[in-house]
Amino acid sequence: MKIVKLFLAVIILLFAFNFRLPFWASWRVLAFSAIIIFGLGLILSEIRGLSRKYAKKRRVSSFLIFAIASLALSHALALEIKFNLTKSIVLNADANKIEKLGQHFVIGYRNFEEIKTLVYKRAVGGVFITTRNIRNKTKQDIQQEIKALQDIRQSQGLPPLWIATDQEGGMVSRLSPPLTRLPQLSAIVADDKNIDLKKDEIIKYARTQGRELAEIGVNLNFAPVVDLNKGIINPNDKYSKIYQRSISADKEVVAKVALWYCKTLEEYRVRCTIKHFPGLGRVSADTHIADAELPTSVDELTNDDWVPFRQVMSNSQALTMLGHAKLTAVDPKHPVSFSKRVVTDIIRKNWQHNGILITDDFGMQAVYGSKDGFGLATVKAINAGVDLLLISYDKDLYYEAMYALLKASERGNLDREMLEKSRKRLKLLPNSI
Numbered sequence: 001m002k003i004v005k006l007f008l009a010v011i012i013l014l015f016a017f018n019f020r021l022p023f024w025a026s027w028r029v030l031a032f033s034a035i036i037i038f039g040l041g042l043i044l045s046e047i048r049g050l051s052r053k054y055a056k057k058r059r060v061s062s063f064l065i066f067a068i069a070s071l072a073l074s075h076a077l078a079l080e081i082k083f084n085l086t087k088s089i090v091l092n093a094d095a096n097k098i099e100k101l102g103q104h105f106v107i108g109y110r111n112f113e114e115i116k117t118l119v120y121k122r123a124v125g126g127v128f129i130t131t132r133n134i135r136n137k138t139k140q141d142i143q144q145e146i147k148a149l150q151d152i153r154q155s156q157g158l159p160p161l162w163i164a165t166d167q168e169g170g171m172v173s174r175l176s177p178p179l180t181r182l183p184q185l186s187a188i189v190a191d192d193k194n195i196d197l198k199k200d201e202i203i204k205y206a207r208t209q210g211r212e213l214a215e216i217g218v219n220l221n222f223a224p225v226v227d228l229n230k231g232i233i234n235p236n237d238k239y240s241k242i243y244q245r246s247i248s249a250d251k252e253v254v255a256k257v258a259l260w261y262c263k264t265l266e267e268y269r270v271r272c273t274i275k276h277f278p279g280l281g282r283v284s285a286d287t288h289i290a291d292a293e294l295p296t297s298v299d300e301l302t303n304d305d306w307v308p309f310r311q312v313m314s315n316s317q318a319l320t321m322l323g324h325a326k327l328t329a330v331d332p333k334h335p336v337s338f339s340k341r342v343v344t345d346i347i348r349k350n351w352q353h354n355g356i357l358i359t360d361d362f363g364m365q366a367v368y369g370s371k372d373g374f375g376l377a378t379v380k381a382i383n384a385g386v387d388l389l390l391i392s393y394d395k396d397l398y399y400e401a402m403y404a405l406l407k408a409s410e411r412g413n414l415d416r417e418m419l420e421k422s423r424k425r426l427k428l429l430p431n432s433i
Contacts (some may be wrong), residue, residue: 276325278342
């Protein structure tokens with residue numbers, strides 16, 4: 001029995017140190033409750049054991065169980081208190097500061113009332129909607145919820161929110177149902193030698209998506225994937241699976257299809273998002289769960305992987321999503337999503353690109369587990385010239401990120417010139433196309 005209790009105490013301790021990691025976002029409340037219930041249970045049971053006159057060996061095991069359970073309980077409570085204090089500081093911060101910094105965030109949610117509060121406090125610039133938010137809801141239900149958020153913004157005299165989703169088609173169709181489930185774009189392309197013959201079909205596809213997204217109030221779609229299909233398959237890649245989501249291996253085909261797609265969405269006042277710069281087609285690791293590197297030279301990327309990015313960035317109003325792989329030839333220390341050498345020097349200066357840049361989900365392990373840490377990564381991204389930070393899976397990270405920006409602002413560590421340039425870019429409203 002003591003062995004079972006000791007094992008349980010160790011498991012609880014592991015939970016206590018990890019339940020606030022982004023991975024646990026969906027089960028965090030349950031995990032915290034389990035730590036409290038089982039931790040207290042073990043503590044109380046061993047207090048009784050310690051008060052009795054057992055053999056020395058048994059008393060030692062009781063003390064060990066008691067100590068581990070107490071450590072787990074105190075650590076979990078400390079983390080929860082720290083989070084709630086951070087959240088309270090953010091929610092009670094100066095309204096003007098929150099509005100100024102909040103415009104740089106697009107966040108997901110699990111509780112609609114919480115996201116309404118953040119919108120009311122002018123604390124975010126956009127909202128990410130996915131499967132968990134629309135389960136068992138009709139198009140009308142979703143439309144009304146989005147309208148409620150936009151009505152708050154309108155009453156405050158603020159620009160409309162970015163209402164974003166992941167509706168690529170195929171395996172990534174976060175709003176299907178109730179929206180039409182379409183195949184991935186590669187199924188239409190099918191490596192056709194003359195892609196121009198597929199133009200009408202691709203435009204029809206994009207019109208279906210654009211019309212349905214606009215009808216419910218979505219004005220930003222995280223599609224299309226313009227990473228080239230390099231045929232890299234890694235069994236440890238659980239989420240990215242670029243080889244399944246890519247349009248084609250041919251850079252010119254991808255560029256044409258992506259531009260047709262984006263231009264069509266713009267007809268419905270929906271912005272597209274090309275992803276995931278600098279191109280994940282050559283990357284084997286999954287940035288959701290691990291660090292990743294892209295060791296390819298800039299010259300090779302310029303002549304191949306970056307062709308679709310450059311063409312769509314130059315000929316549409318698409319947003320560009322920055323991935324979390326490290327472009328080692330330029331900056332071996334930082335993921336692209338918060339690398340000043342990549343964002344400022346290459347995209348903003350060399351390419352003279354003044355379009356909106358958004359990160360991939362900042363809660364991914366490649367960022368959260370980076371040497372810089374989550375808070376400093378947030379500050380570095382803004383200072384590099386990133387416009388929007390996406391926090392889609394673990395909404396609790398928003399408070400940590402905003403807190404980091406507030407502190408950096410107080411200390412004079414935010415680049416005012418970068419913030420002003422970003423503010424001007426963001427004035428190009430998502431529904432003003």
